Amino acid sequence: MNQLPHFQFEITAKSTGTAARLGRIKTPHALIETPVFMPVGTQATVKAVTQEELCEMGFKIILGNTYHLYLRPGHQLIQKAGGLHKFMNWNGAILTDSGGFQVFSLGDLRRITEEGVMFKSYIDGSSHNFTPERVMEIEGAIGADIIMAFDECPPHPSTWEYTKEATRRTHDWLCRCKASAPGGHALFGIVQGGVYRDLREWSAEFVGAQDLPGNAIGGVSVGESKGEMQDVVSWTAPLLPEEKPRYLMGVGTPVDIIDFVMMGIDMFDCVLPTRLGRNGSMYTTYGRINIKNAKYIDDFTPLDPECNCAVCRNYTRAYIRHLYKAGEILAARLATYHNLYFYQRVINGLRAAIAKDSVEEFRRDFMSKYAADEE
Amino acid sequence: MNQLPHFQFEITAKSTGTAARLGRIKTPHALIETPVFMPVGTQATVKAVTQEELCEMGFKIILGNTYHLYLRPGHQLIQKAGGLHKFMNWNGAILTDSGGFQVFSLGDLRRITEEGVMFKSYIDGSSHNFTPERVMEIEGAIGADIIMAFDECPPHPSTWEYTKEATRRTHDWLCRCKASAPGGHALFGIVQGGVYRDLREWSAEFVGAQDLPGNAIGGVSVGESKGEMQDVVSWTAPLLPEEKPRYLMGVGTPVDIIDFVMMGIDMFDCVLPTRLGRNGSMYTTYGRINIKNAKYIDDFTPLDPECNCAVCRNYTRAYIRHLYKAGEILAARLATYHNLYFYQRVINGLRAAIAKDSVEEFRRDFMSKYAADEE
Numbered sequence: 032m033n034q035l036p037h038f039q040f041e042i043t044a045k046s047t048g049t050a051a052r053l054g055r056i057k058t059p060h061a062l063i064e065t066p067v068f069m070p071v072g073t074q075a076t077v078k079a080v081t082q083e084e085l086c087e088m089g090f091k092i093i094l095g096n097t098y099h100l101y102l103r104p105g106h107q108l109i110q111k112a113g114g115l116h117k118f119m120n121w122n123g124a125i126l127t128d129s130g131g132f133q134v135f136s137l138g139d140l141r142r143i144t145e146e147g148v149m150f151k152s153y154i155d156g157s158s159h160n161f162t163p164e165r166v167m168e169i170e171g172a173i174g175a176d177i178i179m180a181f182d183e184c185p186p187h188p189s190t191w192e193y194t195k196e197a198t199r200r201t202h203d204w205l206c207r208c209k210a211s212a213p214g215g216h217a218l219f220g221i222v223q224g225g226v227y228r229d230l231r232e233w234s235a236e237f238v239g240a241q242d243l244p245g246n247a248i249g250g251v252s253v254g255e256s257k258g259e260m261q262d263v264v265s266w267t268a269p270l271l272p273e274e275k276p277r278y279l280m281g282v283g284t285p286v287d288i289i290d291f292v293m294m295g296i297d298m299f300d301c302v303l304p305t306r307l308g309r310n311g312s313m314y315t316t317y318g319r320i321n322i323k324n325a326k327y328i329d330d331f332t333p334l335d336p337e338c339n340c341a342v343c344r345n346y347t348r349a350y351i352r353h354l355y356k357a358g359e360i361l362a363a364r365l366a367t368y369h370n371l372y373f374y375q376r377v378i379n380g381l382r383a384a385i386a387k388d389s390v391e392e393f394r395r396d397f398m399s400k401y402a403a404d405e406e
Numbered sequence: 407m408n409q410l411p412h413f414q415f416e417i418t419a420k421s422t423g424t425a426a427r428l429g430r431i432k433t434p435h436a437l438i439e440t441p442v443f444m445p446v447g448t449q450a451t452v453k454a455v456t457q458e459e460l461c462e463m464g465f466k467i468i469l470g471n472t473y474h475l476y477l478r479p480g481h482q483l484i485q486k487a488g489g490l491h492k493f494m495n496w497n498g499a500i501l502t503d504s505g506g507f508q509v510f511s512l513g514d515l516r517r518i519t520e521e522g523v524m525f526k527s528y529i530d531g532s533s534h535n536f537t538p539e540r541v542m543e544i545e546g547a548i549g550a551d552i553i554m555a556f557d558e559c560p561p562h563p564s565t566w567e568y569t570k571e572a573t574r575r576t577h578d579w580l581c582r583c584k585a586s587a588p589g590g591h592a593l594f595g596i597v598q599g600g601v602y603r604d605l606r607e608w609s610a611e612f613v614g615a616q617d618l619p620g621n622a623i624g625g626v627s628v629g630e631s632k633g634e635m636q637d638v639v640s641w642t643a644p645l646l647p648e649e650k651p652r653y654l655m656g657v658g659t660p661v662d663i664i665d666f667v668m669m670g671i672d673m674f675d676c677v678l679p680t681r682l683g684r685n686g687s688m689y690t691t692y693g694r695i696n697i698k699n700a701k702y703i704d705d706f707t708p709l710d711p712e713c714n715c716a717v718c719r720n721y722t723r724a725y726i727r728h729l730y731k732a733g734e735i736l737a738a739r740l741a742t743y744h745n746l747y748f749y750q751r752v753i754n755g756l757r758a759a760i761a762k763d764s765v766e767e768f769r770r771d772f773m774s775k776y777a778a779d780e781e
Contacts, residue, residue, distance in 0.1 A: 075728060079735040083720070104703075104728040111704055112724060120720050328479075329486055345458070345495045349487060353450060353479040360454040360738055 037176070038217035038244040040065075040276050046390045050268065050295030053385045056276055058176035058217065060116060061091040061124035065276060065297040066381055068288065068374045069094045069126060071305060074103065075119045078305050079360075079367040082121045088340075088368070088375050091123045092177075094300045097170055098130030101159075102152050106172040114174030126177040126300070128280070129166050129208075131221075132249070135184045143183065145200065163207035171213030179247065179280075180208040182221040187254040194225035202237050209241060217244035219278060225250060226259050228266050235270035245298075246271045247278040252301075261290065268295040285314065285377045286401070289394050292381055304374050308366030311355045314373035318402040320348075322366070327352045340372035412551070413592035413619040415440075415651050421765045425643065425670030428760045431651055433551035433592065435491060436466040436499035440651060440672040441756055443663065443749045444469045444501060446680065449478065450494045453680050454735075454742040457496045463715075463743070463750050466498045467552075469675045472545055473505030476534075477527050481547040489549030501552040501675075504541050504583075506596075507624070507656070510559045518558065520575065538582035546588030554622065555583040557596040562629040569600035577612050584616060592619035594653060600625060601634050603641050610645035620673075621646045622653040627676075636665065643670040660689065660752045661776070664769050667756055679749050683741030686730045689748035693777045697741070702727045715747035 037059050044053040054065040070077045070085060073096045077085060085093060095115055100106060104118075112118035115125055134141055134148050141150035147162030163181045170178040181204050183197040201223045212218045220238040224230030238246055248267050251260050264279065271277050278298035279291050288299050304314065311323045315335035320327075322334070333343035334351065342351075342365045354362035377397070384393030412434050419428035429440040445452045445460060448471045452460060460468060470490055475481060479493075487493035490500055509516055509523050516525035522537030538556045545553040556579050558572040576598045587593045595613040599605030613621055623642050626635050639654065646652050653673035654666050663674050679689065686698045690710035695702075697709070708718035709726065717726075717740045729737035752772070759768035 074732040074734060075725070076732075076734050076736045079739075081720075081736065081739070083716070103732055104724075108704060108724070108728075112706055112722070118722075118725055118728075120722075120725070329483060331487055341458070345456075347487070347493075347495075349479075349483070350450070350493055350495070353483075353493075357449040357451075357478055359449060359451050360735055361451045361456065363735055364454075364456070364739070 037215050040245070040274070042274070044386050044388075046293070046385050047388055048391055049293040051292050051381075051385050051390045052295065052297070053382060054276065054297055058092075058124045059215070060122065060176055063091045063124060064382060066288070066292045066378055066385075067092060067298050068378045069298065069300040070371055070374075071096070071300055071302045072119070072121075072125075073099050073302075075100060075109075075115060077367075077371075079309065079363040080371065082119060084368060085121070085371075086123065088372050089379075090371070090375070093121065093123065093125060095125050095127045095173065095175060096130070096133065097127045097166065097173065097179075098133035100127070100173055101130065101169050102154055106169045110172040110174070116174065124177070125175040127170050127173055127175040127179065129170065129179040129181040129221075130161055131179075131182045132184045132281070134161055135186070143200075145203070147181075163204040164211045167208055167211045167213060171216065175216060177245065178212070178216045178218055180205045180218060180220050182223055182249055184223065184250045184253065185225060187225070189225055191225075191227050191230070194223075194227055194230055198223045198225075198230050198234050202234070205238060205241060209243070219243060219245040219247050221247045221249040221280070222267055222271070223250045224263075224267075226255055226263060228262070231263055231266045232270060235267045239271045239275075242272075243275070245276040245278060247280050247298075248296075249280045251279065252281040252283060257287070260287075261294075264291055264294050264296065285374065286398070288374075288377060289381060289397060292385075293390060293394065304370035305367050308370040309363045311362070311366065313366055314370050316400050322348060322352045323355055324352075334369050335373070338369065338372065338376070340369055342366075342369040342372070412590050415620070415649070417649070419761050419763075421668070421760050422763055423766055424668040426667050426756075426760050426765045427670065427672070428757060429651065429672055431499075433467075433499040434590070435497065435551055438466045438499060439757060441663070441667045441753055441760075442467060442673050443753045444673065444675040445746055446471070446675055446677045447494070447496075447500075448474050448677075450475060450484075450490060452742075452746075454684065454738040455746065457494060459743060460496075460746075461498065463747050464754075465746070465750070468496065468498065468500060470500050470502045470548065470550060471505070471508065472502045472541065472548065472554075473508035475502075475548055476505065476544050477529055481544045485547040485549070489547075491549065499552070500550040502545050502548055502550040502554065503655070504545065504554040504556040504596075505536055506554075506557040507559045509536055510561070518575075520578070522556075538579040539586045542583055542586045542588060546591065550591060552620065553587070553591045553593055555580045555593060555595050557598055557624055559598065559625045559628065560600060562600065564600055566600075566602050566605070569598075569602055569605055573598045573600075573605050573609050577609070580613060580616060584618070594618055594620040594622050596622045596624040596655070597642055597646070598625045599638075599642075601630055601638060603637070606638055606641045607645060610642045614646045614650075617647075618650070620651040620653060622655050622673075623671075624655045626654065627656040627658060632662070635662075636669075639666055639669050639671065660749065661773070663749075663752060664756060664772060667760075668765060668769065679745035680742050683745040684738045686737070686741065688741055689745050691775050697723060697727050698730055709744050710748070713744065713747065713751070715744055717741075717744040717747070
């Protein structure tokens with residue numbers, strides 16, 4: 032399925048000392064250089080920025096959350112608009128998750144069977160049913176370039192026994208997704224297996240064998256340690272087909288992204304840059320800073336002295352701190368823009384380094400300045 | 407004082423059937439075509455839009471609120487930043503009000519004497535004292551192009567006796583402001599007098615006689631009817647010096663602006679376009695619409711079919727309605743941008759009409775489409 036006209040992936044360069052690789056994904060809406068970071072547009076908007084701004088920052092693909100879009104505004108409305116691209120006027124590519132992660136996070140509000148998951152809406156308490164077939168139908172209506180299979184993401188920690196059961200169900204559901212997937216969209220499978228090496232290896236083999244356009248590693252960044260996350264990726268990534276893109280779902284910090292690119296991951300998404308930005312935490316070359324800190328009261332320098340983004344060219348830490356303290360919307364706007372731009376800088380730097388086969392040097396340089404991830 | 411190098415005003419055209427006039431204000435930061443609408447940047451930001459966007463929409467002057475800026479971030483910090491223009495990176499002109507309106511709205515939190523007003527901060531309960539001299543010092547530190555005199559704005563309704571007392575105090579304070587005004591900023595006086603013709607005439611004569619660079623009509627839009635507001639302007643505007651700009655504070659709707667331009671007003675400010683936008687109420691050529699209305703669920707047309715703004719070119723009513731229902735920041739951004747752009751269109755249309763001496767025709771055309779001010 033890799034060479035279907037609506038989805039192509041090619042590897043254009045490989046790092047020698049690491050598993051990092053440079054590639055290119057082609058979808059109906061974009062040519063995407065990998066490694067790539069995908070901003071999260073949960074409710075048909077990447078919070079606080081416009082689609083024009085995402086484009087201006089060079090993002091080619093964003094994420095939409097099937098669960099949220101299904102509940103509001105509803106997939107039928109999006110279909111009526113001509114799909115999510117038209118609904119939100121985003122001319123790049125879109126990837127939709129399957130809603131699995133959100134639905135399984137609902138705790139008492141959901142019930143799992145072999146058939147699928149019953150859950151209640153957090154908006155109005157109404158009852159809903161997600162099955163692999165239903166999710167394929169919904170994702171088809173939303174119309175993303177890349178659609179994720181419906182999986183079960185068990186909470187952390189879960190027992191080996193439960194995780195095995197969830198992984199087996201995820202595999203069954205993947206086959207049902209594959210059988211019912213709408214045409215014209217690239218279906219990615221998702222590896223589960225928690226923090227258990229045998230289950231992860233089993234899942235990677237099973238999912239990889241489905242010969243789908245791409246493969247994802249799910250069930251990470253759900254509360255396990257960074258060491259556990261690295262173990263999971265180190266067991267899983269090498270077993271996934273080399274010639275298909277590998278997507279590590281929900282990850283991560285800038286340092287995570289560098290580390291996992293070096294382990295052979297091509298695609299990332301994470302709410303950190305947008306969520307932290309709205310909370311006043313900003314990425315800089317020298318580490319993350321909390322702009323609400325009193326020491327920035329009269330700091331008339333840019334957020335990041337090494338950054339050339341529209342925010343750093345125009346506004347100071349003192350001004351942005353004031354906007355936060357005053358509860359102004361502009362604070363969230365400027366912070367989100369800057370943080371997303373920072374992620375783009377890291378990813379662009381990584382790509383340039385892979386092309387020059389100097390990714391380890393890039394990591395050393397980055398870490399020598401990036402003192403701390405929190406202030 | 408009209409021809410001081412830091413402030414110039416010239417009238418470039420006059421309407422024959424009405425009192426409307428076309429003019430040009432020159433300040434250290436901008437050449438401002440009048441009639442002009444000034445977006446309100448209360449806390450050193452016009453809520454939800456960037457300074458670059460204001461510039462892109464053609465705004466040349468914005469308003470800052472001395473009371474808010476004094477309390478947060480403080481005028482000393484703004485002075486340390488090099489003034490409000492530098493602090494917020496706004497390269498156009500700025501007008502600061504005197505804080506009078508806000509302070510007098512505090513009710514039990516303030517006490518008026520001949521000397522000035524004692525009040526408590528809404529942020530931390532601390533005690534503060536505004537006198538004419540102190541306000542001039544604060545406005546000087548903030549550093550706007552145009553600074554407003556400290557006045558007493560009595561609530562509506564107030565008795566004739568009380569209003570007379572407040573008007574007399576406003577006149578005394580104007581003289582004290584004039585005596586202590588910082589150099590390099592254009593001081594405007596403010597006419598008070600409530601809804602009483604004799605007091606308004608007295609105040610207009612007194613304020614006009616101070617020969618300041620410009621004159622404002624205050625104490626309107628405080629709860630009186632549109633008819634009362636029109637009466638006040640009709641008594642006052644003709645008594646204010648012809649060759650100085652006339653500023654009607656805190657006004658108003660698009661129709662108000664058209665009407666008061668025809669009565670000889672040159673400058674306006676109002677929170678309506680920004681505040682209503684954040685609440686989901688959008689201006690269109692055919693009247694104001696409430697985007698949260700169910701009928702827009704699947705309306706894939708722009709907010710205003712006649713509008714060419716970045717929002718109307720890119721986004722639909724259905725999408726913006728979804729953003730509101732989902733509580734997304736982008737809703738406030740898009741609505742604010744569109745509503746401010748609408749005000750610019752009205753003002754630009756008015757200026758073109760005055761130049762062609764067809765302002766009455768412009769009003770007829772506008773009103774023939776603009777069915778209602780609320781949906």
